[in-house]
Amino acid sequence: MSGSATTGDAHAFRDPQTPDATLDREADYLHAEHTLRSWFFTTDHKRIALLYLASITAFFVLGAVTAGLVRLALVVPDGQVFSNDTYNKLFTIHGVVMVWFFLIPSIPATFGNFLIPLMIGARDLAFPKLNLASWYVFMTGAFFTLVSVVLGGVDTGWTFYTPLSTAFSNTWVVPALIGVTIVGFSSILTGLNFVVTIHTMRAPGMTWFRLPIFVWTHYATSLIFLLATPVITLALVLLILERAFHIGVFDPAYGGDPVLFQHLFWFYSHPAVYIMVLPGMGVISEIVPAFARKKLFGYKFVAYAAIGLASVTFFVWGHHMFVNGQSDLASLAFSVLSFAVAVPSAVKVYNWTATIHKGSLRLDTPMLYAMGYIGLFVLGGLTGLYLATLAINQHVHATYFVVAHFHYIMVGGTVLAFLGGLHFWWPKVTGRMYVESWGRISAFLIFIGFNVTFFPQFILGYLGMPRRYHVYPPEFQFLNILSSAGSTILAVGYIFPMIYLVYSIWFGKRAPANPWDARGLEWTVPSPPPAHNFLSEPKAPEIPYDYPIQASESQRHHS
Amino acid sequence: MTTSDLALQLWPPAASATAVETDWLILAFTVLTLLLTVPVFVAITWFAIRYREGVRADRSSSGVRSMPIEISWMLIPFLLTLIFFAWGARLFFISKSPPADAMVVEAIGRQWMWKFQHPTGQSEINDLHIPVGQAIRIRMTSQDVIHALYFPVLRMQMAVLPDRTTEMWFKADRTGTYRMYCSEYCGTDHSRMDGRLVIMTQAEYAAWLQDSGAQQGGQAGAGRAVYEAYGCGNCHDPGARVRAPSLAGLYGRPVALADGRTVVADESYLRQKILNPNRDRLAGGGRQVMPAFQGVIANDDLDRLVAYIKATGPRAEQEDPR
Ligand code: HEM
Ligand SMILES: [Cu+2]
Ligand SMILES: [Cu+2]
Numbered sequence: 001m002s003g004s005a006t007t008g009d010a011h012a013f014r015d016p017q018t019p020d021a022t023l024d025r026e027a028d029y030l031h032a033e034h035t036l037r038s039w040f041f042t043t044d045h046k047r048i049a050l051l052y053l054a055s056i057t058a059f060f061v062l063g064a065v066t067a068g069l070v071r072l073a074l075v076v077p078d079g080q081v082f083s084n085d086t087y088n089k090l091f092t093i094h095g096v097v098m099v100w101f102f103l104i105p106s107i108p109a110t111f112g113n114f115l116i117p118l119m120i121g122a123r124d125l126a127f128p129k130l131n132l133a134s135w136y137v138f139m140t141g142a143f144f145t146l147v148s149v150v151l152g153g154v155d156t157g158w159t160f161y162t163p164l165s166t167a168f169s170n171t172w173v174v175p176a177l178i179g180v181t182i183v184g185f186s187s188i189l190t191g192l193n194f195v196v197t198i199h200t201m202r203a204p205g206m207t208w209f210r211l212p213i214f215v216w217t218h219y220a221t222s223l224i225f226l227l228a229t230p231v232i233t234l235a236l237v238l239l240i241l242e243r244a245f246h247i248g249v250f251d252p253a254y255g256g257d258p259v260l261f262q263h264l265f266w267f268y269s270h271p272a273v274y275i276m277v278l279p280g281m282g283v284i285s286e287i288v289p290a291f292a293r294k295k296l297f298g299y300k301f302v303a304y305a306a307i308g309l310a311s312v313t314f315f316v317w318g319h320h321m322f323v324n325g326q327s328d329l330a331s332l333a334f335s336v337l338s339f340a341v342a343v344p345s346a347v348k349v350y351n352w353t354a355t356i357h358k359g360s361l362r363l364d365t366p367m368l369y370a371m372g373y374i375g376l377f378v379l380g381g382l383t384g385l386y387l388a389t390l391a392i393n394q395h396v397h398a399t400y401f402v403v404a405h406f407h408y409i410m411v412g413g414t415v416l417a418f419l420g421g422l423h424f425w426w427p428k429v430t431g432r433m434y435v436e437s438w439g440r441i442s443a444f445l446i447f448i449g450f451n452v453t454f455f456p457q458f459i460l461g462y463l464g465m466p467r468r469y470h471v472y473p474p475e476f477q478f479l480n481i482l483s484s485a486g487s488t489i490l491a492v493g494y495i496f497p498m499i500y501l502v503y504s505i506w507f508g509k510r511a512p513a514n515p516w517d518a519r520g521l522e523w524t525v526p527s528p529p530p531a532h533n534f535l536s537e538p539k540a541p542e543i544p545y546d547y548p549i550q551a552s553e554s555q556r557h558h559s
Numbered sequence: 560m561t562t563s564d565l566a567l568q569l570w571p572p573a574a575s576a577t578a579v580e581t582d583w584l585i586l587a588f589t590v591l592t593l594l595l596t597v598p599v600f601v602a603i604t605w606f607a608i609r610y611r612e613g614v615r616a617d618r619s620s621s622g623v624r625s626m627p628i629e630i631s632w633m634l635i636p637f638l639l640t641l642i643f644f645a646w647g648a649r650l651f652f653i654s655k656s657p658p659a660d661a662m663v664v665e666a667i668g669r670q671w672m673w674k675f676q677h678p679t680g681q682s683e684i685n686d687l688h689i690p691v692g693q694a695i696r697i698r699m700t701s702q703d704v705i706h707a708l709y710f711p712v713l714r715m716q717m718a719v720l721p722d723r724t725t726e727m728w729f730k731a732d733r734t735g736t737y738r739m740y741c742s743e744y745c746g747t748d749h750s751r752m753d754g755r756l757v758i759m760t761q762a763e764y765a766a767w768l769q770d771s772g773a774q775q776g777g778q779a780g781a782g783r784a785v786y787e788a789y790g791c792g793n794c795h796d797p798g799a800r801v802r803a804p805s806l807a808g809l810y811g812r813p814v815a816l817a818d819g820r821t822v823v824a825d826e827s828y829l830r831q832k833i834l835n836p837n838r839d840r841l842a843g844g845g846r847q848v849m850p851a852f853q854g855v856i857a858n859d860d861l862d863r864l865v866a867y868i869k870a871t872g873p874r875a876e877q878e879d880p881r
Contacts, residue, residue, distance in 0.1 A: 164704040252722035324718040350632045356606040382592045390651035395714035398742040464711025466742040469750035478567045
């Protein structure tokens with residue numbers, strides 16, 4: 001990557017009327033080669049991103065079907081639909097699949113893979129072969145977990161608490177654990193790749209404070225991948241050994257400490273929440289300025305907030321154990337630190353709102369998702385503060401209040417960001433446009449369906465309905481029926497995009513290089529991008545988010 | 560608390576001062592969070608209308624500097640929420656410091672039942688009777704996995720761990736029958752590991768103690784302890800992992816055997832079946848997994864055990880607290 005840094009007319013990519021890609025179709029990454037081999041042995045970050053996209057979509061379907069069955073079971077209070085064991089297996093598979101095989105890899109492994117090199121002006125990630133290897137590692141882990149499902153499932157919950165998981169469950173715990181352990185390595189490889197890429201592969205002139213926030217949040221996410229994942233790997237390996245050989249680390253019958261496992265588990269799994277959240281924030285930080293036509297408000301604050309979140313998140317794991325026999329002093333510290341985490345999260349929400357202020361708004365599908373995201377994420381975040389309040393936690397811990405809270409963050413937040421990003425970059429990835437009206441309808445359905453499904457669960461939780469309950473008291477039935485009804489709307493909202501997006505691949509209009517008139521290097525290359533990304537040397541923009549409307553403060557502070 | 564099946568309940572009853580204060584805490588916190596977020600939601604909606612593309616509006620820079628704004632919207636909400644951190648912590652610490660005169664109830668959790676033992680020696684399964692207005696301190700432990708004892712009406716729960724004793728204390732201020740749950744997932748019948756919290760007046764409680772004391776005294780009462788000591792309930796209690804016939808109400812009833820005979824379950828049948836279950840196999844082809852207790856249970860204990868089985872009437876459907 002050397003030589004003169006000149007490109008064509010800088011204005012060419014700002015015009016929404018840019019004609020269809022003039023690139024010879026043979027050269028774009030989708031059409032460069034056609035064999036199966038060219039997909040399964042590709043080292044192109046864009047193709048690997050699509051391999052991931054296909055795999056996690058399949059897992060999302062599995063996770064969604066099991067969620068649907070759980071909701072079906074909860075329509076009646078007396079647990080007549082399934083046996084208790086079947087129900088327990090269903091929510092365990094749902095949790096395991098949604099967390100480890102969908103949400104954690106979702107945005108980083110697809111959009112991160114696809115976009116980071118394009119956004120920083122690189123030809124590929126630093127280690128393309130390692131990138132491919134990470135997908136194979138992921139699929140190997142997936143294989144083990146699916147084996148455990150096919151053999152008869154697991155019933156420990158996605159949290160695998162001891163000694164239930166080590167000594168009492170007689171389901172297929174070990175294959176599931178092996179699967180999840182292996183998947184961790186694919187996260188580590190991806191994180192390593194991103195960190196090295198962002199450090200070493202930036203185009204000339206692409207300084208740290210010219211990077212899109214998407215890259216910043218992925219940098220922060222990668223640090224968590226690298227620092228936290230080894231801990232869960234260790235914990236799960238010990239768990240496997242405990243179950244197989246009774247090594248006496250977690251099982252009190254052999255002198256172990258069952259709560260130790262919870263500490264190790266949450267030492268990873270709380271930061272993992274930010275693995276799921278930060279990339280979504282990155283996506284929203286790209287969409288909002290593009291559709292407000294305005295520079296992101298407080299760019300540097302948002303960038304620092306990402307790193308701040310990634311750091312503080314390592315010190316709050318104990319908020320999952322306030323009522324699990326942890327010392328009261330520890331609970332006090334974990335409580336106040338959890339309040340502190342909310343600060344950098346809130347910063348982002350206020351900054352997105354300020355970005356919209358005095359913008360010139362277009363409410364296209366990606367923007368609708370982004371606005372839905374902001375609303376649901378705020379609700380999820382605030383109810384997190386309730387949970388961090390010791391006296392409230394003592395009541396709503398392990399109830400449906402928690403289920404509602406984390407679904408607002410993970411589904412209302414991250415899945416909406418994922419879908420927003422999917423609609424935003426779909427033209428870039430596939431070279432095709434989807435039908436806008438369908439996009440808006442499904443964004444709307446998802447927002448409504450989501451709230452009808454999960455809002456009643458806050459009430460259920462405060463009323464005292466414990467989570468993981470197949471049989472529940474009849475006075476909770478009305479709200480459970482409401483929740484299940486909402487999930488059918490949600491399901492329709494998820495199925496629509498699968499149809500019209502796939503349809504667009506063959507029948508959609510050709511996408512121009514920059515359909516949204518957005519900033520960022522990824523929009524300067526044709527859609528779909530050429531196999532080697534840039535036809536000429538990319539030139540970093542002087543100011544990130546250089547949209548026509550400048551935020552009031554921008555010239556003064558962040559030039 | 561009688562409700563029809565589809566009734567919509569929106570707020571749980573509260574039966575202690577801590578529970579009431581917890582409600583105030585969450586309500587006040589909700590007011591604050593509404594103050595912090597409603598403006599954001601209104602602003603987003605308003606901006607989306609006011610600044611739509613094509614709508615004429617003032618889009619000039621308003622000249623505000625970002626630094627002071629950023630700092631203020633970071634710090635002010637944080638400091639305000641800290642009030643609730645402190646309030647929540649205070650309430651939590653109160654609920655961690657039992658008064659010296661608290662009555663101590665021992666609790667044992669095990670897959671999938673609760674056992675409570677009163678200071679006067681009476682014990683009960685899956686129900687907890689307590690007097691109103693008296694500080695109660697529950698000391699609990701588990702015999703297998705982790706469970707958690709949860710009383711929504713007191714807004715309180717605590718983990719029940721296999722390797723140590725945990726505690727909770729409260730002082731109920733309202734009589735009534737309320738729900739009790741296991742709130743830590745503990746395997747197959749986790750959702751059946753529930754029961755009732757019966758809060759009674761002092762006089763009612765005294766009467767209850769006497770009643771159950773009488774019931775539990777004598778041969779049958781001691782038999783219950785033998786029954787538990789040898790883990791009969793692990794197979795014979797409803798919801799047990801092993802499918803074994805229920806022993807409740809067995810005494811005096813005809814039993815169909817695998818060889819076609821029908822015998823009446825009298826004392827000698829019970830004795831014989833306990834000592835050597837492989838004889839006189841039951842009809843129905845269930846798997847015989849019961850160990851023989853010949854030479855295991857001493858004769859006097861066997862007498863007590865049989866007395867206990869005789870004493871258990873036909874198992875009434877567990878009363879519903881609603
Ligand atoms: C990316 C999307 C999702 C993620 C990451 C996710 C994650 C989880 C997790 C981790 C659990 C806890 C499982 C456990 O307790 O072991 C859970 C439970 C649950 N999820 Fe989801 N979920 C997602 C989507 C959905 C959707 C769309 C629905 C609605 C139909 C749903 C319905 C439920 C229900 C009802 C439970 C509670 C089961 C119970 O506690 O009895 N989830 N989810
Ligand atoms: Cu956490
Ligand atoms: Cu339980």
